[in-house]
Amino acid sequence: MIKLFASKIFFRSVLIFNTVIVILPLLFIVNSSLRETNDFARTPMKLATHPYWQNFKDVWAGGTFPTYLKNSLVVTGGSLILILLLSLGAGFVLGRYKFKGHSIILGFILSGMLVPAKLAILPLFIQLKWMHLLDSHIGLILVYTSGALPAAIFIMSGFFSALPADLDNAARIDGASEFQLLRIVLTPLVRPGLAIVAIYSAIPIWNDFFLPLVFLQSPEKKTIMQGLTAFFGEYSSQWGIIFAGLMIAALPLITLYLIISEQFIKGLTAGAVKG
């Protein structure tokens, strides 16, 4: 009995310790972002009893941050729309239809999951230059879409093939076209799959820093993660501004995560956990 109690305490302290390790750095950033730079430099550990909001105003007024955020929204949003539309369509066809070459096409798509974007970066760079898509959000969106599609199609075709076949026949007897079948009958039923695909692809795109680093050169086109590195070089010792910048960059995802954490966990581990 004592042993059981002891082990329960042990496991709970593991979790509490972990929680503290996760939360403390975040609290330090939040606290420091609300302190004036010189004040912080004198006493880095003090609590921000009188929040100094000017840091946030300064970051925002610099002008580059709103642009970075907007660019990230455009790139992530654009990629997400393309990924959802294309994987919905391809997932429907691969999950519901039987046709010649079905398994070859599925196999080809799955092989795309094995190619790391970093490996293909050199030819991609030259190819995008040739297509006049270098230093452009559209080029970046297409590369992200292509990278996320294999897994997205795989997930969606799984969701489509799990639906009962009678649905299709009933809809067809009622005179629905294939397009109506997909749009009106099946799409609402695969919404959980779309949610998983959305999180699985959007988070890495929002967080990515490598592809913008290579593909985007104009300052006004940079994404938030890429912009942060420039920002840090510029304000290297202005702590208050740096912490506020970190907060602004981190807040959108944290907020979203706190609202729908279960979907995040399911979505981000979708590639690794079956079922």
Place this chain on the structure above:
Amino acid sequence: MAKSGLKRDQQRFTYLLLLPALLTIIIFTSLPALTTLSYSFFHWTGFQRGSFAGIENFRRLFAFPFRDSLFMAMRHNVLVFIGILLIQTSLGILIAYALYRLKRGQRFYRTVIFLPVIFSLVIVGYMWQAMLDPFYGPVNYLLHKIGWDSLALTWLGSTATALPTLVFINLWRWVGFPAIIFLSGLNAINNEYLEAAKIDGASEGQIFRKIMFPLLAPSMTIVTVLTFIGAFEWFDLPYVLGGSSGSPAGATDTLALMFYRLSFGSVDSGANEIGIGAALGVLIFTVVGIGAGFGSKYLRSREVQM
């Protein structure tokens, strides 16, 4: 008649819906991946392709002056893989088991433990740079406070501690991922086995070692393979904290950083060596592909069937 109409409809729909996706993947993933291989067999001047080079680029990659940094970078990747695999797997299993055992508050702890996984490595990197700052960071402040002054190191600034510190930061950000994978592995274990063992008088430790741990093998395969791929393509965190040259003094250099320098030019020399970069890219992909492929085959063969 109606049947053939349906067939025609379906055929048209198949093309209409598959082609855009397939074309995107072919143009922006398959073609570039295949072209990387061909790039490695040519001479390059800047971004201009020259004459056929045979295996010259591969030979030069393994000769002076690239050889030394290649082997050093590779050594770092191997060390990082081993370090992350050992620490992250054991911590991941420990956390997963703790979550599994304690139903009360599980949701809260799960949410907190997975939180860092959603962060960009850029944010995580800069956050820890601030945490570990020798003058203003809380870590060294605390170490001084409790009198462990000798432990208050310049964590990211000295060659001895930079790489282990990066591994720790990576761990902080990622440990929630294997923890969740292992947790779903534990939850998938049939309760009957556990009940039967309990009735036979097995202790909790015995049940874990003899039943649960072997049945976690599929999760272990996934985590190991993902860690391997991640470790050999490690780029973001070393780049954010050490720049493209892996400072201090190359102590955090990795294969992917070297690939980046060769492909797009380093800060100090400016010139790029696309042929050699492509050769290194092919090398990395071969290592990752063979390692992940054979690794998962081997690990899978050791999984027990339920």
